[in-house]
Amino acid sequence: xxxxxxxxxxxxxxxxxxxxxxxxxxxxxxxxxxxxxxxxxxxxxxxxxxxxxxxxxxxxxxxxxxxxxxxxxxxxxxxxxxxxxxxxxxxxxxxxxxxxxxxxxxxxxxxxxxxxxxxxxxxxxxxxxxxxxxxxxxxxxxxxxxxxxxxxxxxxxxxxxxxxxxxxxxxxxxxxxxxxxxxxxxxxxxxxxxxxxxxxxxxxxxxxxxxxxxxxxxxxxxxxxxxxxxxxxxxxxxxxxxxxxxxxxxxxxxxxxxxxxxxxxxxxxxxxxxxxxxxxxxxxxxxxxxxxxxxxxxxxxxxxxxxxxxxxxxxxxxxxxxxxxxxxxxxxxxxxxxxxxxxxxxxxxxxxxxxxxxxxxxxxxxxxxxxxxxxxxxxxxxxxxxxxxxxxxxxxxxxxxxxxxxxxxxxxxxxxxxxxxxxxxxxxxxxxxxxxxxxxxxxxxxxxxxxxxxxxxxxxxxxxxxxxxxxxxxxxxxxxxxxxxxxxxxxxxxxxxxxxxxxxxxxxxxxxxxxxxxxxxxxxxxxxxxxxxxxxxxxxxxxxxxxxxxxxxxxxxxxxxxxxxxxxxxxxxxxxxxxxxxxxxxxx
Ligand code: DQQ
Numbered sequence: 001x002x003x004x005x006x007x008x009x010x011x012x013x014x015x016x017x018x019x020x021x022x023x024x025x026x027x028x029x030x031x032x033x034x035x036x037x038x039x040x041x042x043x044x045x046x047x048x049x050x051x052x053x054x055x056x057x058x059x060x061x062x063x064x065x066x067x068x069x070x071x072x073x074x075x076x077x078x079x080x081x082x083x084x085x086x087x088x089x090x091x092x093x094x095x096x097x098x099x100x101x102x103x104x105x106x107x108x109x110x111x112x113x114x115x116x117x118x119x120x121x122x123x124x125x126x127x128x129x130x131x132x133x134x135x136x137x138x139x140x141x142x143x144x145x146x147x148x149x150x151x152x153x154x155x156x157x158x159x160x161x162x163x164x165x166x167x168x169x170x171x172x173x174x175x176x177x178x179x180x181x182x183x184x185x186x187x188x189x190x191x192x193x194x195x196x197x198x199x200x201x202x203x204x205x206x207x208x209x210x211x212x213x214x215x216x217x218x219x220x221x222x223x224x225x226x227x228x229x230x231x232x233x234x235x236x237x238x239x240x241x242x243x244x245x246x247x248x249x250x251x252x253x254x255x256x257x258x259x260x261x262x263x264x265x266x267x268x269x270x271x272x273x274x275x276x277x278x279x280x281x282x283x284x285x286x287x288x289x290x291x292x293x294x295x296x297x298x299x300x301x302x303x304x305x306x307x308x309x310x311x312x313x314x315x316x317x318x319x320x321x322x323x324x325x326x327x328x329x330x331x332x333x334x335x336x337x338x339x340x341x342x343x344x345x346x347x348x349x350x351x352x353x354x355x356x357x358x359x360x361x362x363x364x365x366x367x368x369x370x371x372x373x374x375x376x377x378x379x380x381x382x383x384x385x386x387x388x389x390x391x392x393x394x395x396x397x398x399x400x401x402x403x404x405x406x407x408x409x410x411x412x413x414x415x416x417x418x419x420x421x422x423x424x425x426x427x428x429x430x431x432x433x434x435x436x437x438x439x440x441x442x443x444x445x446x447x448x449x450x451x452x453x454x455x456x457x458x459x460x461x462x463x464x465x466x467x468x469x470x471x472x473x474x475x476x477x478x479x480x481x482x483x484x485x486x487x488x489x490x491x492x493x494x495x496x497x498x499x500x501x502x503x504x505x506x507x508x509x510x511x512x513x514x515x516x517x518x519x520x521x522x523x524x525x526x527x528x529x530x531x532x533x534x535x536x537x538x539x540x541x542x543x544x545x546x547x548x549x550x551x552x553x554x555x556x557x558x559x560x561x562x563x564x565x566x567x568x569x570x571x572x573x574x575x576x577x578x579x580x581x582x583x584x585x586x587x588x
Contacts, residue, residue, distance in 0.1 A: 044286065044321075046347050048500040053353040054552045057346075057529040060413050061386055061581040063087075063339075063360035065102055065114060069094045069351075070358040072252060072324035073339035074101055075135035075145045078332050082169055083109055085339070086118055086145075087360070088132060094357040095348055100130055101147070104584055105170050108382045109337070109363050114584040118145075118161070118174045125149045125159050125181040132252055133158075134326065136201035136209075136269075138231055142166065145174065146211060148196035149181060155192040157181035158213060160232065170588055183226060183234050189218035197252045199223075200328065201231065202268035204297050212241045214250040214282065221247040223255070223280060225300060242280055242291075242302040246311040250282035252324045255302075256336060257295075261370030263378075265336030267329040277372055278302060281317060281325065288317040288325045288340060292372060305372070312437050315374055319439070319508035320490055320542040321345065322361055337380060338366045342530065345502040345545045361532060361543050362525060369539070374510070376538040379525065387415060387576035396570040398457060398562035404570075406558045410577035411462070412551060414526045414558065418573045419519040420457050422477060424566040427453035431478035431485045436509055443489035443507035448472040448563055455487075457562040459533075461526050462495065464550035465557065471495040471546050473533045475520055476564070484514040488535035488542065495546040503546075510539035519571065526558075527578065 064070060069090040077084050082105050089102030101119035104112040119130045126149030133147025142162070149159045159180040164173035185192035194216035201209045209231050212223040222243035226234040241255065257266040257276045266272060278295035280302055281288060291314065293304035308314060317325055318340060325340035340361045344351050351357035364377040391408050398404065406416065422428075429452050435442045448456050458474030471494075476487040488510070492503040512520065525532040528551065531544045550556050558575075562568045 044502050045343070045345055046500055046502040049347050049350070050498050050500070051347065051350050051353070052498060052547065052549065052552060053350055055354070056552045057354075057547055058356065059359055059527040059530050061110065061383070061578055061583065062362065062527050062530050063104075063112060063583055064356065064358065065089060065104075065584050067094070067355045068092070069096055069356075070102065070360070071096065071341050071343070072132045073326050073341060073360055074132050074147065076326060076328040076337070076339055077135040077137065077143060078328070078330050079137065079143055079171065080169060082107065084135070084171065085112065085360075089117065091117065094351045094355055103172075105588065108385065109380050110382050110385060111582040112584050113170075113586050113588040115170060115172050115588050119147060123149075123176055123180060124152045125157050127152055128154050131156075132197040132324065134198055134200040135328070136231070139203070143171065144231060146182065146198045146201070148198065151181065155185055156195040157185065158183035158198050177232065179232050182232060183213070187236060191216040194249045199253055199255050200268070202255070210300070212253050212255055214253045216249040217243060219248060220245045221250040221282070221284065223250060223253040223282070237300055239301065241300070242304070244311075246309055247284050250284055252283040252326065254281040254325065254327050255279070256327055256329075258336070258366075258368035258375070260368050260372045263365060263367040263376075264334045265329050265367070267331065277368055279375065280304075281327075283324050284311070286323055288323060289314040290317060290375065291315070292368070292374070310437070316508060317375070317377070318361070318541045318543050319488075320506040320544045322541075322543040327366060335365045336367065337363045338377065339363050340543070342543050342545060346547050359530060364541070374539060377541050378534060378538045379523075383415070383525070386579045386581055388579050389577040391575050393573040394571060396573065398560065398568045398570060400451065400562060400565055400567070402562050403460070404560045406560060406573070406575050409575050411556045411558045412526065412528050413578040413580070414575055415523070415578055416459060416526070416558070416573075416575040417521065417523045418459065418560055419521050419571050420475065421519045421569040421571055422454045422514070422566060423569055425454060425477065425484065425514055427566045428477045428479040428484065429453045431480035433480075435487075439487060439507035439509055440505055442487060443491055443505035444493070446476060446487070447489070447491055447493070447505065448474055448561070452476050452564050454566055455562075455564040456489075457564055457568045458522060458560070459524055460559040460561055461524065461531055462546055462548050462551060462556045463559065464548065465554070469495060469497055469548040469550050471531055471544070473522065473524055473531070473542070474561075475522070475535065477514065477520075480511075484512050485509050486512045486514075486520060486536060488533070488540040490531065490533055490542040490544050492544055492546055496548045498547060498549060501547060506542045506544060508540040508542065510536050512536055512539070525578070
C-alpha cells in the first residue's frame with residue numbers, strides 16, 4: 001500500500017533558506033597536489049571549533065577502544081575460529097603518539113573483546129614506533145605479523161613477531177624474532193623515513209613468499225617488492241611491484257586478487273583462478289585509492305588496466321573520511337573484508353577532554369564489479385544482528401520539493417535502506433567529464449538546494465527540529481553519451497551549528513546502467529557522530545564524522561527527499577534502529 005507522503009512546506013522553506021545562507025567551504029578536503037602536500041595537519045581537524053565535549057558523540061557500534069587514540073587497522077586476520085583486529089593505539093592519551101599495537105578479538109566482527117597490546121616499543125628496531133603492518137598465515141597454519149618499527153636512528157625498518165602459544169585461542173602474546181629488523185632501508189634512492197607498512201605476504205608457484213612495502217624511491221611513490229624462502233630472510237626484487245611519479249609516497253599498500261562479479265573473496269596465496277584481477281590499494285593525500293590490473297607472477301609486476309597520470313582520477317575506496325585501510329581473506333565465509341580508519345574532525349583539544357579519538361569503519365565485504373572497472377563494498381552481514389525496531393514504506397512518490405519524515409526509529413543509531421527510481425531519466429542533465437577531477441567541488445556547487453533534471457534526491461539525517469542542522473546524503477543523475485553518471489554527495493556543510501568545524505561536502509561519481517537497473521540504492525549507517533553511506537550497491541562509499549549540537553541537546557530527525565525537477569519513486573524504504581554493540585567493553 002502506498003504510504004502517505006508527509007509534505008511540510010515550512011520545513012522545506014527553512015531548509016532551502018538555510019542552504020542558501022550557509023555555504024562555508026573547507027580547504028582541507030581530500031585533494032591532490034599542492035594543498036595536500038603543504039598541509040600542516042596531516043589529518044583534517046578543526047583547531048578553532050567551539051568546544052562541546054560529550055560522550056553522546058561516541059559511536060555505539062563502530063570499532064573503538066574504551067579510551068585513547070586509535071588510527072590504522074593492523075594485521076586483521078581470521079584464525080582458528082577467531083577474528084583478530086589490531087590497531088595503532090596510544091595507551092597514554094587521545095592524541096597520536098607512543099604507538100603500540102592494540103589487540104581485540106571477536107567471533108562476529110561486531111562485538112569485540114579487548115586484550116593487552118600485542119606489540120610494544122621494546123627493542124632497538126622498534127623503540128621509536130611500532131607502526132602499521134599485516135598478518136600472514138604461513139604454511140603449516142602458523143600466523144606471523146610483519147610491521148614497521150622506527151629504530152634507534154628513527155629509520156623505518158620491517159620486523160616480525162610470532163604468537164607465543166598457538167593453543168591460546170586469542171593469541172594474546174606475540175614474540176619478536178631475534179632476526180629483527182628483517183628488512184632495513186638500504187639501496188640507492190630509498191628514503192629511510194618513508195619506508196613502511198608491509199602488506200600481507202603471498203606465496204608464488206616458485207614457493208617463494210612476497211611482500212610489498214610502501215616507500216618513497218627517488219622522490220616517487222612505490223610499492224617495493226621483497227622475496228623470501230622462509231619469511232624471515234628477505235631480498236629486494238630489482239623492480240617495484242608498481243611505482244608512480246604521480247605521487248611521492250604510498251602508505252599502507254594493500255594487494256589482493258578479485259574475481260569480476262563474484263563477491264566470494266580470494267586468498268592471494270592460493271591458486272588464483274583464470275579471469276581474476278589484482279588490486280593495488282595505496283593511502284595518500286588522506287585518501288585510500290586503488291588501481292585494478294593484472295599481476296604477472298613470473299615477472300612479478302603489476303600492470304594497471306588504465307594508467308592515469310593525474311592522481312585525482314584514481315579510484316577511491318571511500319570518498320569521505322577513511323584512511324589506511326587493510327583487507328584480509330576471511331576463510332570462514334570465503335570473502336574479502338576491508339577495514340579503514342576514520343579520524344575525529346572536531347578539535348584535538350576536545351579529543352583530549354573526551355579522552356578518546358578515532359574509530360574504524362564497519363568492516364566491509366569487498367569485491368569486483370562484473371565489468372572489472374571498480375570495486376564494490378557492502379557492510380558485513382553480521383552488522384544486521386544489531387537491527388531492532390523496523391519501519392518500512394513501499395510505493396512512495398517523491399515529487400519535486402518533497403520531504404518525507406522517517407519516524408519511529410532511533411535516528412541517532414539507525415540503518416536506512418532506500419531504493420530511488422527516477423521516473424524520467426531522459427530529463428537528466430548532461431555530464432561534463434571535467435567534474436571527475438573534483439567531485440567535492442561539484443557537490444558544493446550543486447548542493448541539495450539546486451534543482452537538477454533528475455535529483456538531487458536522498459536522505460537528510462541528524463537534522464535538528466528547525467533544520468538549522470542537517471547532513472544530506474544525495475544523488476544526482478547525469479547523462480553521459482550512452483550511459484548515466486551518478487554523483488553521490490555527503491554534504492556536511494550544515495551538519496552542525498558549531499562554527500569553524502571541518503564540514504566538507506564529500507562526493508564521488510559512478511557510472512551506472514540506469515536504463516537497465518532502474519533503481520539507485522542508498523544504504524546509510526548512522527551511528528551518532530558517524531554517517532557511513534553506500535550508494536549504487538556499494539559503488540561509491542562515503543564515511544563521515546559530524547558533530548551536531550542537536551545530537552547533544554535534544555533529538556534529531558531523518559527524511560527522504562527529492563529536490564529534482566522530475567518525480568522519483570521509492571519502491572522500498574526500510575529503516576531500523578540499531579542496538580549498541582559490545583565493542584571492547586570487556587577485557588579478555
Ligand atoms: N600510520 C602509521 C604508519 C602509517 C600511517 C603510524 C598511516 O605506519 O604510514 O601510526 O596512517
